[in-house]
Amino acid sequence: MTGDTDNPLRALTLAQLRRRTSMKWRTYPEDVLPLWVAEMDVPxxxxxxxAVTEAMERGDTGYPSGTAYAEALAGFAGERWRWDGLAVERTAIVPDVMLGVVEMLKLVTGPGDPVIVNPPVYPPFYAFVTHLDRRVTEAPLGPDLRLDLAALEDVFRRCARGGGRAAYLLCSPHNPTGTVHTAGELTAVAALAERYGVRVVADEIHAPLVTPGVRFVPYLSVPGAERGLSLMSASKGWNLAGLKAALAVAGPGAAADLARMPEEVGHGPSHVGVLAHTAALRDGTAWLDALLAGLDDNRRLLTALLAERLPGVVHRAGEATFLAWLDCRALGLGDDPAETFLGRGRVAVNSGLPFGTGGAGHVRLNLGTAPEVIEEAVRRMAAVLS
Incomplete structure (x- = not known):
């Protein structure tokens, strides 16, 4: 076990990691470097x-209770994001961010209503929205991989004319591009949403993972976002996907909506997960800062390696997340280069195709690993072209 100020990305060997039984390590054979699903290689x-050990010793494995998670998140938001508007009384625990998104969309839309997304975007947005019997409507990012406000307004206008209740599922920070939306962009989004009667549901799961020197702006903190809803979690920041817990947060104008969420939804989170997430937000900031520094090093490393070994790949280093979005269209590997990188290079990255419009010819690579693994992955990917 390393100290919480050491770079956690350098703490574990591949041999240690291959003892893990999670999806990342059990989906592919051992000769494959797994740089796909959003799990980090950290202690x-x-x-x-x-927190978890003490809960086990107490036998504290019942049902979740209380507001400690929300209080810890409010404290973290005040310290990290200079936002004191996260009101504990306007929060509710939910099983995880995507199930929380589903519950929020149920509150503000009906069957068949449009849900607007910004592709290329996290594939479960499509799967969960479709499963919910809502209609995915795309407003693609601009060529700079930022929100295209003109395109967004056009889609909002069309959805408003179509009747029903439209929602905008905002990914902030954006997955897979790592784009951090500015206060100006989010204020413009809020104004458009109010003008056209669109309800905003913000997935802010990657909010703790912003590059040093870059400011994350909570959607609910900007003017005009009072009717917005947000989902937040310590899951991505502290690698806690297997300890299920998240928080739904309502703006002042959405408090009544959140109050309509069925009480049984709060039975879904893991009590141990809530304890873990609370401890992370309250006491885990030194570890997080060490991780953020390590991820920043990895971004620079990847940029240098691609320039040297795969100059045909276009990569705009993101300002957040532990993910890299790689434009591989110039490599001549077709719409799904991930298939070639896996089959011939033995590197598992995410295919860009499920990310929607703009995903063809792209891959998503997980930077949450040791620098040596990134070096070996790029070496293997480059060898595919030789």
Missing amino acids: LAGPVVR
Whole structure:
């Protein structure tokens, strides 16, 4: 176990990681480097380990209760994002961010209503929205991989003319591009949403993972966002996907909507997960800062390696997340280069195709690993072209 100020991305060997039984490590054979699903190759933060261990020793494995998670998130938001508007009384625990998104969309839309997304975007947005019997409507990012406000307004206008209740599922920070939306962009989004009667539901799961020096702006903190809803979690920031818990947060104008969420939804989160997430937000910031520094190093490393070994790949280093979005269209590997990188290079990255419009010819690569693994992955990917 390393200290919480050491780079956690350098703490574990591949041999240690291959003992894990999660999806990342059990989907592919051992000769494949898994740089796909959003799990990081890190030991857990000390405060999280202690919280879970003490719960086990107490036999504290019942149902979740109380507002400690929300209080910890409010404290974290005030300190990290200079936002004191996260009101504990306007929060509710939900099983995880995507199931929370589903519950929020149920509150503000009906069957067949449009849900607007900004592709290329996290594939479960399509799957969960479709499963919910809502209609995915795309407003693609611009060529700079930022929100295209003109395109967004056009889609909002069309959805308003079509009747029904439209929602905008905002990915902030954006997955897979790592784009951090500015206060100006989010204020413009809020104004458009109010003008056209569109309800905003913001997935802010990657909010703790912003590059040093870049400011994350919570959607609910901008003027005009009072009727917005947000989903937040410590899951991505502290690598806690297997400890299910998240928070739904309502703006002042959405409090009545959140109050209509069925009480049984709050039975879904793991009590141990809630304890772990609370400890992460309250006591795990030193570990997070060490991780953020390591991820920043990895972004620079990847940029240098691609320039040297795969100059045909276009990569705009993101300002957040532990993911890299790689434009491989110039390599001549077709619409799904991930298939070639896996089959011939033995590197598992995410295909860009499920990310929607703009995903063809792209891959998503997980940077949440040791620098040596990134070096080997790029070496293997480049060898595919030789």
